[in-house]
Every structure is written in structure tokens, then in C-alpha cells.
Amino acid sequence: MPAVDPEKISVGRCDMPGRILVFDSGIGGLSVLRHIRRNRPEDGLLYLADDLGFPYGDWEEEALAAHIERLIARVATEWRPSALVVACNTASTLVLPRLRARFTFPIVGTVPAIKPAATATRSGMVSVLATPGTVRRDYTRDLIATFAKGVDVTLVGATRIAQLAEDKLAGRSVDMSALADQIHPCFKEYQGKRTDCIVLACTHYPFLLREMKEVAPWPVEWIDPSAAIARQLDRVLPVGNAVHPAPCLFMYSSGHVFNEPDFEALS
Numbered sequence: 001m002p003a004v005d006p007e008k009i010s011v012g013r014c015d016m017p018g019r020i021l022v023f024d025s026g027i028g029g030l031s032v033l034r035h036i037r038r039n040r041p042e043d044g045l046l047y048l049a050d051d052l053g054f055p056y057g058d059w060e061e062e063a064l065a066a067h068i069e070r071l072i073a074r075v076a077t078e079w080r081p082s083a084l085v086v087a088c089n090t091a092s093t094l095v096l097p098r099l100r101a102r103f104t105f106p107i108v109g110t111v112p113a114i115k116p117a118a119t120a121t122r123s124g125m126v127s128v129l130a131t132p133g134t135v136r137r138d139y140t141r142d143l144i145a146t147f148a149k150g151v152d153v154t155l156v157g158a159t160r161i162a163q164l165a166e167d168k169l170a171g172r173s174v175d176m177s178a179l180a181d182q183i184h185p186c187f188k189e190y191q192g193k194r195t196d197c198i199v200l201a202c203t204h205y206p207f208l209l210r211e212m213k214e215v216a217p218w219p220v221e222w223i224d225p226s227a228a229i230a231r232q233l234d235r236v237l238p239v240g241n242a243v244h245p246a247p248c249l250f251m252y253s254s255g256h257v258f259n260e261p262d263f264e265a266l267s
Contacts, residue, residue: 003063003066003067004052004053004067004253006070008052008254009052009070009071009074009253009254010253010254010255011048011071011074011075011078011079011251011253011255012078012079012249012251012255012257013078014078014079014080015249016044016243016246017079017080017081017243018044018080018081018082018242018243019043019044019045019046019079019081019082019242019243019246019249020036020043020044020045020046020081020082020083020084020085020233020237020242021045021046021048021072021075021076021079021081021083021084021085022036022045022046022047022048022084022085022087023047023048023050023072023075023084023085023086023087023088023091024047024048024049024050024086024087024088024091024203025049025050025053025054025055025056025088025090025091025162026049026050026051026054026055026162026165026166026204027049027166027169027204027258027261028087028088028162028165028166028169028202028203028204028205028207029047029049029085029087029088029203030047030169030207030261031087031203031204031205031206031207031224031226032085032087032110032203032226032229032230033045033047033087033248034226035226035227035229035230036085036230036233037248038230039230039231039233039234039239040234040239040242040244042240042244042245042246043239043240043242043243043244043246044242044243044244044245044246044247044248044249045248045249046075046079046081046248046249046251047248047249047250047251048071048075048251048252048253049250049251049252049253049258050068050071050252050253051252051253051254051256052252052253052254053067053068053071053253054166055131055162055163056088056090056091056131056133057090057131057132057133057159057162059133061094061133064091064094064133065094065095065098068091068094068095068099069095069098069099069102071253072084072099072103073102076103076105081105082105082106082237082241082242082243083105083106083107083108083233083236083237083242084099084103084105084106084107084108085107085108085110085229085233086099086107086108086109086110087110087203087229088110088202088203089110089111089112089130089131089134089201089202089203090131090133090134090202092109092110092111093111093112093133093134093137093139093140094133094137094139096109106233106236106237108229108232108233108236110203110225110229111139111140111143112128112130112134112140112143112199112201112225113199113200113201113223113224113225113228114126114128114140114143114144114147114148114153114199115143115147115148116199116223116225116228117148117151117197117198117199117223118147118148118151118153120197120221120223121151121196121197122196123193123194123195123196124150124151124152124193125151125152125154125188125190125193125194125195125196125197126148126151126152126153126154126195126196126197126198126199127153127154127155127156127185127186127187127188127195127197127198127199128140128153128154128155128156128198128199128201129156129158129161129183129186129198129199129200129201129202129205130155130156130157130158130199130201130202131157131158131159131162131201131202132157132158132159133157134157134201134202135155135156135157136157140155140201152188152190154185154186154188154195156183156185156186158182158183158202159182160178160182161179161182161183161202161204161205161208162202162204162205164178164179164182164208165204165205165207165208166204168207168208168211169207169261174208174211176211176214176215179208179211179212179215180215183198183212183215183216184217186198187216187217187218187220194218195220196220196221197220197221197223198220198221198222198223199223199225200222200223200224200225203226205224206224206226209222209224248260
């Protein structure tokens, strides 16, 4: 994918500093934001979806890292956030060290929940459903080596699920056949055992959990780290330390704004 022209990036005008910045490649990170809202309903949030860069799977790694760092720097300069939540596994596994080295505000990342899955599995067979970018990262493989010793971990790089989630969030129908094809490699059977835990390693995926359960060949435990990410934010930025009370704002990196979705309708 060609680099995004920096001149096309528009981050709006700050109405009040101190908001919590929640960032994702698209609108899948709203799965994290809804938990943040439940924990701290008075705090002002700024949700930024990078529509100019979506989907991240098409990027070369260094170009993507530079783009994300440039975009976050632009937002940080204008909005002066109290904290940043990178609600994107692909971005987190690529640029968290760079962002933490550059910015002084607390930064919470989103990485595959491999440790909880390794603890929860009874069969010893776990799958990680992610984007191809997250599957390729050494960061992901290091998590497996550290926290999943003795566990059979299957990495599945899904190419279409993020877009299917975006379709649902936009009110379009979900292609259930395509979804079934995308999750099929997660379900493994070997010597009388079979996969019993699947990690949702992309923040888009929880919005399709109901549909994934419908097309799954057998029941499994689906591990969604969204609530844990929100709790980590509370640890690094206690409730009340962001600007409040303040409404939530939702915008794209192209400068367009959008309304908060009906989370109950999407669950």
C-alpha cells in the first residue's frame, strides 16, 4: 500500500485537552471503548479510526510504523491527551516501543491474549485468530514462547474478518459463508483432542462473536481481551485523572466525524 499523504491527515481542533485517546485502524477498537465507557462514564474520550490507512494488513511494516507514529504525534500535539489506548493488535505489536519512547503520557497496548488462553485450555490446543500482520510479528511468537510452553498454539491470519466487522458496524449484512471459511483453520483435531480456546486477537472480532458462534463447528471458549485492556487503563490512569465530565468524540483520520454506535444492537 502506498504511504498516506500527510497532508490528507486531519485531526480536528481540540475543544479541551486531557481526553483519553483511543486509536484503531478502523472502528473495531470500539469493542475496547465500550468497556472503557462502562468503567469511567464521566471521562472524555476521543476515538480515532485511521480510515486513511485501513486496512493495515496491506502495509510494509516500517512504512506502517512511521505512519502510525506520525498520526499519533499530530493528534497528541493538537489534543494533548491524558493517555493513549492503542486498540489494535497489529499496531501494538509493531509500534508500542516507539510510541512509549516518544511520548510521556501513559500508553496501553493491545496484544494477543495468549497467557489467559494457555491457562484456560483443558485440551492443550489453542488457536489465535488474528490479522496476517499480527501473526507475522516476532512479538506474537515471543508471547507464545513465554506464556504457552507445552500448549499447541495455532496461529490463523484471517484476511477478511476485519472488513466483515466493518460491514456489520456500517449496517451491512455479514457474509456468513466467508466468515465460516475464515475461522475454519482455528478448529483442529488431533489424537482425540481438539481446539477448545480461541483468542480474538483483533479488536474488530468481538463484534462478530455471535456470528462466529453460529458458524463454529463446535463450542469453544472465545477469549476477548477488551475488558482487560480497559482495566489496565484504570491502573495506569486512575479514574478522574482525565478531563471530565466531557462527551465522547468520534472521528476518522481523514477528518470526518461519526456518531457513537448502538453497542447493545451490535452485541
